[in-house]
Amino acid sequence: MQAIKASSFHLPRLNPVALITLAAASLIGAPVAIAIFTGVIGGGGDAWLHIVSTQLLGYTMTTLAVIGLTAALILLFAVPTAWFVSLNEFPGRGFFEWALILPLAAPGYVLAYAWADAADVAGPIQSALRDVTGLSARDYWFPSVYSIPGLSFVMASALFPYAYLTARAAFSNLSLCTMEAARSLGASPRRLFLNVALPAARPAIFAGLALALMETAADYGAASYLGVQTLSVGIFRAWHSFSEPAVAARLAVLLILIAFGLQFIERMARGRGGIQQTATRWRTPRRQKLGPVAGWGVAIGCTLVLVLSFVIPVSRLIWVSTETGLGQGQIVRPFLNSLTLALAGSAFAFVLALTITIGARQNRFSQFIGRFAAGAGYAAPGIVLALGALFILSWTGFSVAGPAALIFLVWIYASRFTAAGAEPLNAAFSRAPASLGNAARSLGASRFQRLVRVDLPVAMSGASAAAIILFVETLKELPATLMLRPFNWDTLAVQAFAYASDERLAAATLPSLLITAAGLGPVVLLSLQLTRAGQSRAAG
Amino acid sequence: MKTTMKTIASISFTALLVACSDGGTAPAALDDGTLSDAAVESGETTVSMEAGSNGTLNIYSARHYDSDKLMYEAFEDQTGIRVRFREAGANQLLETMRAEGENSPADLIIASDAGALWRFKDAGLTQPLPEGEFEQHIPERLIEPGRQWVGLARRIRGVAYDPERISPDQVDEWQDLADPSLEGEICVRSSTNIYNLSLMAEMIEKWGAEDAQSWADAVVANMARTPQGGDTDQVEAVAAGLCSVAITNHYYWVRMTQSGSDATREAAAATKLAFPSFGEGEGIHVNITGVAMAANAQNNDEAMQFVDYLLSADGQHRLVDETKEIPVIEDVTWPQGLDAIPEFEDSDTPLDTFGERQSQAQRIYDEAGWN
Numbered sequence: 081m082q083a084i085k086a087s088s089f090h091l092p093r094l095n096p097v098a099l100i101t102l103a104a105a106s107l108i109g110a111p112v113a114i115a116i117f118t119g120v121i122g123g124g125g126d127a128w129l130h131i132v133s134t135q136l137l138g139y140t141m142t143t144l145a146v147i148g149l150t151a152a153l154i155l156l157f158a159v160p161t162a163w164f165v166s167l168n169e170f171p172g173r174g175f176f177e178w179a180l181i182l183p184l185a186a187p188g189y190v191l192a193y194a195w196a197d198a199a200d201v202a203g204p205i206q207s208a209l210r211d212v213t214g215l216s217a218r219d220y221w222f223p224s225v226y227s228i229p230g231l232s233f234v235m236a237s238a239l240f241p242y243a244y245l246t247a248r249a250a251f252s253n254l255s256l257c258t259m260e261a262a263r264s265l266g267a268s269p270r271r272l273f274l275n276v277a278l279p280a281a282r283p284a285i286f287a288g289l290a291l292a293l294m295e296t297a298a299d300y301g302a303a304s305y306l307g308v309q310t311l312s313v314g315i316f317r318a319w320h321s322f323s324e325p326a327v328a329a330r331l332a333v334l335l336i337l338i339a340f341g342l343q344f345i346e347r348m349a350r351g352r353g354g355i356q357q358t359a360t361r362w363r364t365p366r367r368q369k370l371g372p373v374a375g376w377g378v379a380i381g382c383t384l385v386l387v388l389s390f391v392i393p394v395s396r397l398i399w400v401s402t403e404t405g406l407g408q409g410q411i412v413r414p415f416l417n418s419l420t421l422a423l424a425g426s427a428f429a430f431v432l433a434l435t436i437t438i439g440a441r442q443n444r445f446s447q448f449i450g451r452f453a454a455g456a457g458y459a460a461p462g463i464v465l466a467l468g469a470l471f472i473l474s475w476t477g478f479s480v481a482g483p484a485a486l487i488f489l490v491w492i493y494a495s496r497f498t499a500a501g502a503e504p505l506n507a508a509f510s511r512a513p514a515s516l517g518n519a520a521r522s523l524g525a526s527r528f529q530r531l532v533r534v535d536l537p538v539a540m541s542g543a544s545a546a547a548i549i550l551f552v553e554t555l556k557e558l559p560a561t562l563m564l565r566p567f568n569w570d571t572l573a574v575q576a577f578a579y580a581s582d583e584r585l586a587a588a589t590l591p592s593l594l595i596t597a598a599g600l601g602p603v604v605l606l607s608l609q610l611t612r613a614g615q616s617r618a619a620g
Numbered sequence: 621m622k623t624t625m626k627t628i629a630s631i632s633f634t635a636l637l638v639a640c641s642d643g644g645t646a647p648a649a650l651d652d653g654t655l656s657d658a659a660v661e662s663g664e665t666t667v668s669m670e671a672g673s674n675g676t677l678n679i680y681s682a683r684h685y686d687s688d689k690l691m692y693e694a695f696e697d698q699t700g701i702r703v704r705f706r707e708a709g710a711n712q713l714l715e716t717m718r719a720e721g722e723n724s725p726a727d728l729i730i731a732s733d734a735g736a737l738w739r740f741k742d743a744g745l746t747q748p749l750p751e752g753e754f755e756q757h758i759p760e761r762l763i764e765p766g767r768q769w770v771g772l773a774r775r776i777r778g779v780a781y782d783p784e785r786i787s788p789d790q791v792d793e794w795q796d797l798a799d800p801s802l803e804g805e806i807c808v809r810s811s812t813n814i815y816n817l818s819l820m821a822e823m824i825e826k827w828g829a830e831d832a833q834s835w836a837d838a839v840v841a842n843m844a845r846t847p848q849g850g851d852t853d854q855v856e857a858v859a860a861g862l863c864s865v866a867i868t869n870h871y872y873w874v875r876m877t878q879s880g881s882d883a884t885r886e887a888a889a890a891t892k893l894a895f896p897s898f899g900e901g902e903g904i905h906v907n908i909t910g911v912a913m914a915a916n917a918q919n920n921d922e923a924m925q926f927v928d929y930l931l932s933a934d935g936q937h938r939l940v941d942e943t944k945e946i947p948v949i950e951d952v953t954w955p956q957g958l959d960a961i962p963e964f965e966d967s968d969t970p971l972d973t974f975g976e977r978q979s980q981a982q983r984i985y986d987e988a989g990w991n
Contacts, residue, residue, distance in 0.1 A: 200849070200853060200857075202856035202857060202860040202887060207860070216861050217860045218804075218844075226849065307847075307848055307849075317812075320709070320712055320714075320715055323718070325715065403882075404879065404881050410686070470719040473720070474719050477723055562708060562712065563716065566706075567706050575684075578684035583853075583872060584875075
């Protein structure tokens, strides 16, 4: 299908790099395209009409509500913390600078299991509340995690580090001149933040926010566990309860449209980015020391964010797993399976991300097709991509039992996550002066030389961030793995989900904690690396 | 300097990725560790459908129990047949099989709830099991008339109640839950759950759609909160005092009594389990975990050997010891904790009804506003 689409374009210059980019984009986009294609031609009959008339509005409104609320919470968690950590000195700043990235290691569904248990009427929080106040369970109102706000809170907890990272980088990169000019003009810290820093950092914050929100829209594990009827859950239901894959694919089109809408908003925000950083002194402004009251206030705020998003849920899981003792279950094999799949999936996604990022430097067509395919893949929930893969499997006669399914799974991971890997690579280019490529050309470098000696090294400066993000995302992936894993290839994510949905939280805690632990190492690495990069820039 | 460091770091990371993913194919090729010794000795190194000296058996199972893996291993040890399994939700397995079509490797399908088994049958994904001795040991109701599936274990949907607030005669029939005296007292999970769908399906069969609808309406009016969480959460909510009657499958309650967590055991101890009937002499809601032969099964003999094993004393023990379901074979001793459940009398509703009336049941719940 991609080939037909491509040939109808008039390609300006069909060079090898553009062709390779096109091939990469086709690989990324094919599962989405196939799933959508079958949805559009497959019809849907009564089930489609039933869903349109009874469920569609609800699914859509719920999804939009979750996205909106999650966005607000992410901004609340990420922007103030990033601001204070980057530009102010307060007790514990060095710790929070890297620790606030840690929640990235815990998947949303794991946080959902933990919070649902901890905040339940029989859980420790409400039990303590009753013990202290002497109230009975019927005497008071308590917020429920099984709700749109509950899901939004869980998703924001898991994903705010994306926006925190981009916001922090943007605040640290604020030009010293701009800041000092504003300060010397008598701007208060508040005005400095609202009128100077925030507009300048807005595109970066939106970039991180858009990634997090697309991930939120595609989430299945947390939403289904908490019983929130989002489009993603509706897609599962259409397929699994109504046996209508075509209807599922149609709902997926809607979800992809929402995700493209988010991307569009992000591009708009980026395009109109208020203040251009033209000053050449790229030094992090000296951090303002906060007074004792403000300093401790900020420290408490940062602690609160970290405790709510990470410490409480993870401690609850550790508590439950130690309380009941470890099961007799196999854990080593799922652990190795998870690592193997995550490494293979992230390696493939990395190569594709690098290809489309480099390709985007060549011409507009490559840029468009690469971004479009990666955006569509990232926007599509894992279940939709798995649906596409299953269609291919059934056409080609492969069995989902054997090694072929592993290859498909790795392919789906790449299709799903390439966009997340391309983001840091793109950021590497935006940090490098645009004149670099022109200088190379004026020095007589051929297109290929420019590619190898300029573009590739520049892109690779974002490589470790890209690789780590890809690895952690792939490790946490649930729905596609659930569908496509071959015989005896359970992963930690699959085990955790199976146990938790079977009401055996105690058994689900160990795989849940292991996913988090396996992701924690790379996340700490990423965090330290970024922090150090920031410091050396500030010192240099 | 900085850039050099970064480049080195990133290149070595990429190298690591490549190296690891290369290495990763080794375990991939070796597959699942359940490769029998005989297969290893005979030089089998890659995944192949024909692996194993005494054949292979491919199981699609909707159960997720560690004890099942031990059960497969025990069967492998006994027979030399290599077992490969794939676990996922019943609906998911069903849709996977539809997508796989004739290429599906599944030989046996194991699923909890007769409603789920019916869906496999209805989709044409099963075939009749060969006649066998098993038919003499299992109650007739637990075998599909065309032998499209056979029950392996029984599961009962009942209620856990707070004995300090509720007397046993307030919960001895399902109709009692509709009584206005229970206003604000009932905790129950979402109606999309198959256990609730099957329960409603049997109500429709026993009482007719109209009465079943009134029952659902009345229960919604009696709910203490909007449906959320699983059965265990409902029992815990009774223990916490939020409501006084929770609809639950028996084994969730039994597992709570055997839990490693003090709080969970105490919660179970604060409640009592009852099995409401559909009315005088109408029996209670007994469901099954069952097994079916896949329509495109390639290893039928191995599959039947496994079914026979599941219905042997050893197989029954391994099947229910962790799940706390009730064995279907008469003289098999019950798993620990199961002696605490009330005595019960089975109903005579054909189990296929649970599937046939599933969508009608969902409509009734939807109509009642039971989310």
